[in-house]
Amino acid sequence: MEARKKILIVEDEEDVRVGLSRILTRGGYDVDQASNGREALERVREAGWYDLIVLDVLMPVQDGYQTLDELRESGYEKIPVILLTAKFSTVDVAKGHDRGAGIYMRKPFDPIELMNAVHYLIGESNKAGAASGAY
Amino acid sequence: MDRGSVTKVLLVEDDPQDAYLVTRALTRPSEFEFAIKTVGWLEEALGLIRREPFDIALLDLNLPDSTGPETVSKLQKAAPLLPILVLTGAETEDIAVETMRRGAQDCLLKGKSEPAVLRRVIRYAIERKGLLEHVIRQNERLKELDRLKSEFVSVVTHELRTPMTAMKISLSMLENGPPDLKHAENQESLQMLRRNTDRLMKLINEVLDVSRIESGRLQLNIQDTDIVGVIHEVMSLLSPLLRERQCQVSADVLDENIYAQCDREKIVQVLVNLVSNASLHNEPGLRITLGARHQGNQIRMWVADNGKGISEEEQKRIFQPYYQVRCQGETYTKGTGLGLAIARGMVKAHHKKLALKSKPGEGTEFSFELDALPVQDLKVERTKSWKMRDLVTTAELYDRRVRVQFKGMLFGVHIQTLLEIIQEVLSRWSPWMALDLSECTHIDSRGIGFLLECRALAMEFGGNTVLVSLAPNIKQVLLKIGLLNSVPHYLSLAAAMRAMKRESESSRKSSTRIFT
Numbered sequence: 001m002e003a004r005k006k007i008l009i010v011e012d013e014e015d016v017r018v019g020l021s022r023i024l025t026r027g028g029y030d031v032d033q034a035s036n037g038r039e040a041l042e043r044v045r046e047a048g049w050y051d052l053i054v055l056d057v058l059m060p061v062q063d064g065y066q067t068l069d070e071l072r073e074s075g076y077e078k079i080p081v082i083l084l085t086a087k088f089s090t091v092d093v094a095k096g097h098d099r100g101a102g103i104y105m106r107k108p109f110d111p112i113e114l115m116n117a118v119h120y121l122i123g124e125s126n127k128a129g130a131a132s133g134a135y
Numbered sequence: 136m137d138r139g140s141v142t143k144v145l146l147v148e149d150d151p152q153d154a155y156l157v158t159r160a161l162t163r164p165s166e167f168e169f170a171i172k173t174v175g176w177l178e179e180a181l182g183l184i185r186r187e188p189f190d191i192a193l194l195d196l197n198l199p200d201s202t203g204p205e206t207v208s209k210l211q212k213a214a215p216l217l218p219i220l221v222l223t224g225a226e227t228e229d230i231a232v233e234t235m236r237r238g239a240q241d242c243l244l245k246g247k248s249e250p251a252v253l254r255r256v257i258r259y260a261i262e263r264k265g266l267l268e269h270v271i272r273q274n275e276r277l278k279e280l281d282r283l284k285s286e287f288v289s290v291v292t293h294e295l296r297t298p299m300t301a302m303k304i305s306l307s308m309l310e311n312g313p314p315d316l317k318h319a320e321n322q323e324s325l326q327m328l329r330r331n332t333d334r335l336m337k338l339i340n341e342v343l344d345v346s347r348i349e350s351g352r353l354q355l356n357i358q359d360t361d362i363v364g365v366i367h368e369v370m371s372l373l374s375p376l377l378r379e380r381q382c383q384v385s386a387d388v389l390d391e392n393i394y395a396q397c398d399r400e401k402i403v404q405v406l407v408n409l410v411s412n413a414s415l416h417n418e419p420g421l422r423i424t425l426g427a428r429h430q431g432n433q434i435r436m437w438v439a440d441n442g443k444g445i446s447e448e449e450q451k452r453i454f455q456p457y458y459q460v461r462c463q464g465e466t467y468t469k470g471t472g473l474g475l476a477i478a479r480g481m482v483k484a485h486h487k488k489l490a491l492k493s494k495p496g497e498g499t500e501f502s503f504e505l506d507a508l509p510v511q512d513l514k515v516e517r518t519k520s521w522k523m524r525d526l527v528t529t530a531e532l533y534d535r536r537v538r539v540q541f542k543g544m545l546f547g548v549h550i551q552t553l554l555e556i557i558q559e560v561l562s563r564w565s566p567w568m569a570l571d572l573s574e575c576t577h578i579d580s581r582g583i584g585f586l587l588e589c590r591a592l593a594m595e596f597g598g599n600t601v602l603v604s605l606a607p608n609i610k611q612v613l614l615k616i617g618l619l620n621s622v623p624h625y626l627s628l629a630a631a632m633r634a635m636k637r638e639s640e641s642s643r644k645s646s647t648r649i650f651t
Contacts, residue, residue, distance in 0.1 A: 013297055015327050019304035026311070058293065086296035087289070108299035111307040 005051040005122050006030045010040040010067065011084065012059045020054065023111050024118065037062030041070055050079050051122050054114070057085040057092070068099040080121040082114070141168045142257065145189040147210075148222070149175035149198050153245055157193060157222070160250035167254060177201040177209060184214045191218045191261055195245075196234070204233040211238035218264035220257060240264055286457035286472075287342075294338050294471050298331035305331070341473045345456050348480030355398040355484055359508055359626045362393040362427045362434060369406040369425065376411055381419035384410065387426035394626045395434045395505035401481045402436075402505070405489075408474035409438040409501050417442030429507060437502035444495040454479050454489075508627055517564065521556060523549045530560045536635050537564050538603070538628060539589075540571040547581030550588075557589055566598025567639050569631040573604030578612060590622065599638060603631040 007029045011017040014035070021031040032047065034040040036059045044050060053071075057064035064083055071079065083096045086107040096104055103117045144161065148154040154173050161169040172187075174180050177198050184192075192214075196206050207219060221234045221242040231242035240260035243253070305328040312321050347353045366386045370377075377384055395402075406425065413423050417440060424439045445453065452458050456476040482489040482503045493499035517532040526549050527542040537560055561568065570589060572578070590600040602624040605613065613619050625631040 013301065015301035015331060016297070016304060019301060019308060019324075019327060022308060023304065084300075086293040086300075107296040108303050111304050 004028065004030045006032070006047065006049070007052045007054065007118065008032045008034060008040060008043055008047075008050045009054045010034045010037065010059070010064070011054070011056040012036055013056075016056075016084075020111070020114070023115065024054075027115055027118070029118070036060055037064065037067030037070075040067055041074070044071065044076055044079075045074075052080050052082065052118060054082045054084065054118075057083055057096075058087070065095055065099060068096075072099065082117055082121065084109075141170050142190045142261070143188065144169050144171045144257070145180060145183065145192045145217075146171055146173040147175075147177060147180045147192060147198065148173060148195045150195070153195065153222070153224075156246060157253070160248075160253050161257075163250055165254060167258065169254075169257075175199070177206060180210065181213050184210075184217060189214075189217060191220060191257055191264075193220050193222055193257075194239070196221060196223050196230070204230060204237050207234045207237040207239045216264075216268060218260045220260045283456055290457050290471050291338070291342065295335065298334045298338075301331040302328055302335075338471060341471055341477060344477050345473055345480070348477065348484070349456075353480065353484045355401065357396055357398055359630045360395050360397050360399045360402065361626055362395050362436070362505075363388050363391055365399060365403055365406065366425050366427060369403055369410060372403070372407060373410055373414075377414055377423075380414040380421070382414045382417075382421045382423055384423045384425060387424050388428075390429065393427050393429065393434055394508040396508055397485055397505045398481075401484070405478045405481050405503075406436075406438060408478040412474050413438065413440040413442060413499065430504070432507050432509065433504040434507045435502060435504050437500055439498065439500040441498040444497050445491070445493040445499055446495050450491055450493060453491075508630060519556075519560065521553075523552060526553075528553060528556070530556070530564075532564045533632060534636070535565050535567075536632055536639070537561070537568040538571055538632075539568060540573075541575040543575065544577040545572070545575050545582035545585065546577065546579050550581055550585045553585065554588055554592070558592055561592055561596050561598070566593050566596035567635045568593050568598065568600050569603045569625075569628065569635065570600060571603045571628065572609050573606055575606060575609060578609050583613070583616065583618065586618070586622070597642075599635070601625060601631050601634060603628055 007024055009017055009021050009024070009031060011020065011033075012035050017033050017035065021033055024031045032043055032050075034043050038061050040053070040055070044053075055064045055067060059067075062070075064085075068081060068083075071077065071081075080102045082103045082105055084105050084107060085092055093104055102121050105114055105117065146154060146157055148157065158171055158173065161171060172183065172189075174183060175198070177200050180192065180194075183189075192210060194206060194210060196203055198206060201209060207221060210217070210219060215238075219239045221231075221239045222245050223230060223242060224245050234242050240263050241256055243256060248256070305324040308324040309321055309328075312318065312324060315321070316325075344353070363386070366388065370384055370386065373384070410423055410425065414421060422441050424437070426439070427434055427436045429435075454475050457472040458476075478501075479489045485505065487503050487505065489501060489503045491499070491501055515531050515533055516535075518529065519531075520527065520529040522528075525543040526545060529540045529542075531538050531540070539557065539560070557568075568589065570586060586600075586602070593600045600622065602613075602619075602622055604626060605624060610619070623634065625634060
């Protein structure tokens with residue numbers, strides 16, 4: 001049996017974090033939680049790998065963009081990331097893309113859309129991995 | 136510029152002949168008086184305006200130390216609010232326009248204007264400058280409003296979107312959850328839905344409050360308010376937050392009897408905002424004091440903490456709506472930035488000021504005053520006392536209204552006798568009666584029946600009854616049986632007497648209307 005995919009949810013709003021984690025667990029994923037960017041980096045270092053990170057932009061201690069930067073610098077640039085944001089402008093999108101975020105979700109999003117994005121990104125990075133493995 | 140006032144003119148002119156002509160034109164007898172000071176150098180003028188106020192400057196453009204339209208700019212820069220009237224020897228239209236662009240109000244050809252015209256031009260220039268300043272101030276105000284609007288959009292979108300996200304998640308969990316709504320998992324989703332609906336509701340109320348405050352439409356419901364009760368209510372309302380933030384809150388009141396005339400709900404909100412702000416913007420372990428003291432005819436209230444304090448720079452800005460204090464190096468803030476603006480607005484609606492004293496590293500104190508409930512000097516006209524076993528009863532007549540005070544236990548055994556005495560007092564003295572239970576230690580069901588009988592008697596005689604100063608345990612009993620909903624009660628004798636006076640006067644008026 002194929003191992004369950006692991007997802008890390010980084011979000012300071014407890015209701016959103018716990019709710020999303022429940023929905024993704026129901027969807028068949030293993031889910032870890034962090035409530036700010038610094039905690040997220042600790043989780044990633046402890047676990048060594050996640051199949052996907054769902055990352056809120058506006059957080060205390062360390063925001064989403066800083067966290068993305070540090071993830072890239074620490075060699076985790078291949079982990080696909082979904083950014084969650086309440087503010088939404090072209091500048092935000094560009095900032096995310098520059099840092100390699102896969103998908104931007106604007107709050108309030110439909111949890112089904114998030115689930116679709118998760119399925120898509122996890123499938124995508126698998127394919128990319130398989131392709132690079134073939135070479 | 137008013138008739139009869141003296142207009143102070145600074146004449147900057149190096150040619151004595153020209154200066155003489157202007158001075159002569161302005162010192163002719165006229166309904167408007169001018170006081171003129173003349174200097175020959177721009178440097179002198181710049182020195183003088185720093186020391187003395189002037190209403191207008193008349194400026195020659197060919198001075199020993201400055202020539203051309205540039206002269207206007209130099210003077211304008213040194214005194215932006217001073218109207219400038221340029222006097223030139225050889226006027227060309229280009230120069231005139233150029234001086235106006237640089238901030239002059241008008242440009243006149245020397246020696247070519249009638250004295251009356253010169254005087255009029257000066258007055259118009261002063262008026263125009265005043266209007267211009269007014270427009271500039273209005274513009275600043277509009278810019279500030281525009282900033283508020285952008286802040287509003289940015290804060291509100293974030294604060295709306297976050298709970299909305301949680302609500303969508305809870306709905307989705309309910310849709311896909313177990314079929315039984317009572318299932319623990321569904322109950323959690325419902326709680327999450329409720330929490331976030333409340334949060335949205337709170338945001339909407341805050342935004343509405345700010346808009347009412349900004350437009351001066353905040354309405355107060357002034358009532359006699361027990362301030363110690365308010366402080367305890369605030370502490371119990373906030374206890375979950377304070378526990379979470381590990382804050383210790385204590386009440387600093389020396390006297391249990393602190394009563395103010397204010398809008399109780401609004402003052403509760405002011406204190407809630409101040410205390411929750413203190414707990415949210417400081418490290419856990421904070422100590423907060425909520426205090427109240429009599430100060431003359433005012434009640435001073437304060438919220439003090441021993442936290443990190445607020446810098447002078449921030450003190451100027453924290454009352455602006457949507458402004459949020461940011462920790463150094465952080466772009467993140469929690470909340471709407473409306474709490475302090477609302478607190479200040481609500482205190483201001485009471486015609487008081489919310490003061491702030493703070494030093495970084497030492498702590499912060501917010502304070503304001505409220506009108507103390509006035510303790511009227513009530514002149515006693517007649518007194519009668521009875522002692523019946525455990526109950527001492529005193530009936531006193533003040534200002535044609537009766538106060539009956541009970542000391543001890545208001546139990547069934549005395550009541551028949553008491554009612555007879557009360558009936559006598561009502562018929563001989565006045566049918567308007569305050570029943571003062573502040574020193575009554577206990578009451579039973581017949582005692583409550585007695586209060587209602589008193590009321591019925593008073594109404595029979597054409598008056599009415601109010602309750603005053605209930606002891607806490609008695610208040611509890613009366614609240615429980617719902618009596619306090621139907622019988623008006625007041626915190627002080629003075630307030631009760633005032634209320635009865637109002638009522639007796641209005642009933643007299645209405646009965647006059649009926650019988651005439």
